[in-house]
Amino acid sequence: MENDKHSASSDDAGKCPHQHEEKASPISEENNEHMQNNGLLAGKCPVMHGGNTSTKANVMSWWPNALNLDILHQHDTKTNPLGEDFDYHEELKKLDIDALKKDMHALMTDSQDWWPADWGHYGGLMIRLSWHSAGSYRISDGRGGGGSGNQRFAPLNSWPDNVSLDKARRLLWPIKKKYGNKVSWADLIVLAGTIAYEDMGLKTYGFAFGRKDIWSPETDTYWGAEKEWLAPSDERYENVDKPSTMENPLAAVQMGLIYVNPEGVNGKQDPLKTAAQIRETFARMAMNDEETVALTAGGHTVGKTHGNGDASILGPEPEAAGVEEQGLGWSNPTKSGKGRYTVTSGLEGAWTTNPTKWDGGFFEMLFNHEWEPRKSPAGAWQWEPVNIKEEDKPIDVEDFSIRHNPMMTDADMAMKVDPIYKEISLKFMNDQEYFSETFARAWFKLTHRDMGPKANYFGTDVPQEDLIWQDPIPKGKADYDVTAVKTKIYASGLTIPEMVNTAWDSARTYRGSDMRGGANGARIRLAPQKDWEGNEPKRLAHVLSVLEPIAADFGISIADTIVLAGNVGIEKAIKAAGLDIPVPFTPGRGDATDEMTDADSFEPLEPLADGYRNWSKKEYVVSPEELMLDRTQLMGLTAPEMTALVGGMRVMGTNYDNTKHGVFTDNIGALTNDFFVNLTDMGNTWRPTEKGLYEIRDRKTGTVKWTATRMDLVFGSNSILRSYSEVYAQDDSKEKFASDFVKAWAKIMNNDRFDLN
Secondary structure, eight states: OOOOOOOOOOTTTTSOSSOOOOOOOOOOHHHHHHHHHTTOSTTOOSSOSSHHHHHHHHHHHHOTTSOOTHHHHTTOGGGOTTOTTOOHHHHHTTOOHHHHHHHHHHHHTOOOSSSOOGGGOOHHHHHHHHHHHHTTOOTTTOOOSSTTOGGGSTTGGGOGGGTTHHHHHHHHHHHHHHHGGGSOHHHHHHHHHHHHHHHTTOOOOOOOBOOOOOSSOOTTOOOOSOSSTTOOGGGGBSOTTSGGGBOTTOOSSSTTOSSSOTTOBTTBOOHHHHHHHHHHHHHTTTOOHHHHHHHHHHHTSSOEEOBSSOGGGOOOOGGGSOGGGTTOOOOOOSTTSSGGGOBSSSOOEESSSSTTSOSSHHHHHHHSSOEEEEEOTTSOEEEEESSOOGGGSOBOSSOTTOBOOOOBOHHHHHHHHSHHHHHHHHHHHTOHHHHHHHHHHHHHHHHHGGGOSGGGOBSTTOOSSOOGGGOOOOOOOOOSOHHHHHHHHHTTOOOHHHHHHHHHHHHTTOBTTTTBOSSTBOGGGSTTGGGOGGGOHHHHHHHHHHHHHHHHHHTOOHHHHHHHHHHHHHHHHHHHTTOOOOOOOOOOOOBOOGGGOOHHHHGGGOOSEEGGGTEESSOOSSOHHHHHHHHHHHTTOOHHHHHHHHHHHHHTTOOGGGOOTTOOOSSTTSOOSHHHHHHSOTTEEEEEOSTTEEEEEETTTOOEEEEEEHHHHHHHHSHHHHHHHHHHHSTTOHHHHHHHHHHHHHHHHHTTOGGGO
């Protein structure tokens, strides 16, 4: 249910909250005019409001089409209270995992008065906490998920679908306080659900620690364009009857939901229509039909929904609540507002007879009864059985002598109505062991999907099995003569662009959001990457035909050879610029195989634009420079690193299809600062020609000197990027530029070297 929106207010609405002492003082007419002009009279507060946030907001409100670089500035080390030297993996080595798990198990039945547990067990609440943290993940851009503890911050901490999870996080605080920095909030939140399932009887598949906390909201994640919570799902579909038309990269059907609307599509009961949305939504989270059924049924085998009251009278969400709420939200004035009077989703009731026990009760309840739509006390649509024996009803959360009707959501009914889901459900119903095993694996996938390869896993409960969705890569050889391999590459006849582009294309797929992609594994030579338009398949095939024999001669990985060839190309460009700067290289990459690669799940990693190589697959609604920022953030680069890399790639002639846009130099192939020198040269004029293209002409003669795209000119037009460009254009910055380029290049090539951490 959508909650009424409230905001903190005061008796003096609109007035400055700072106290001012009123004094009558003689002010001359001249001084009065001066002070008014400077905003010191007329009741204006002399204290700057909002700090830098206010400044940023004003800039974007005055110039809404300006390129906002904030996406590259988030999670600055200055926001981290633990300091730059803090190493979470080192802290994890000090963690007493057994003691932590013991305390977590004890918490499940340690009911507290301020927020009592249903039936004396917090299992359902903690599972929902973990699920809604991990469940925000989407495969399209790898963003969302539980890997960073982002549920602590807006907007997730105040989503309508996350009502009451503020209470779950607060219940975990005593444990977090006890173990301190030895366990992150991200790990603790995800662990809570796994422990809850164990405590209620499920044999879980395993658990891995290793999620690092962030300390400010993730401003890079696009959750939708709607301006209102739970706006009709039509707003993010071209056609709501065709779920595949949902706007990318979104996965949830409405703003503020994790998955689908439990009441049905736009709140209208139609399980078959809901099933179609479920299938698309879960596919966008990398789940197949069997995993979808297992998660839906397993998630609703325990716990209950809460809607025994009026949702419209709930207080504001955490981000809008008054300071006296201390970060909690949705205060409920209805009777106790707790236990049987809790209001969360607005739906009311449990799914099974024994909602604190892991069993097959969900399927038994679903298939052994006929169901009809009814409204909950909060006014939400749900399904309830037409006839049910009293002993089959779940008991009241407070008074165990009272029983209530069970309920099903429209999504639950989809498991019975959709033919494919029904077949899977019946299979699970008739084989409890298979259901439990399938769910345990799906739960592990759900809660670990955004952690990347197993090299990022830590703990005593890490499964030994290599799972294909973990993008496994065998360990590569590291003890070989790197110089000898480079010598062979130097003599191969490959050009600088061929070597640099192949290494770049191999590494640029890396996404820090879910730590997938990258050069390790050399998946650029496998489907689907070998056929991606942006990888120039013909050029790629030629380069691989040269490098693969070299790798075979030395018994090393193709992945290492590709990266090493890129380094060779850069070294040649550095020498051509008259400089001597080494390009770092760390051997040890391995080669993945087709059997180790889930080709379907790699499709969303395909670059549709690459500002670094001045290429876009087609024209998009989003500007080319914004697409470049998105790619840059996913690769973990800063704005200065982006600037150095683009300038260097241009002068080395690495554009897609060898175009000359942005190649502002007469010395192509040399790693000079010419791109910036000519970009900032006041002897030039810049004129648009056809859409998205520009000519650079000599100011005096009018002669065309170069051509450019928006992705080139933004480094001179945007005030922040221009400030970086001016640094690199200076006469004393030739070596600095090349050094900065090399550092950024090495960062990209090693982004996925988790084995080095």
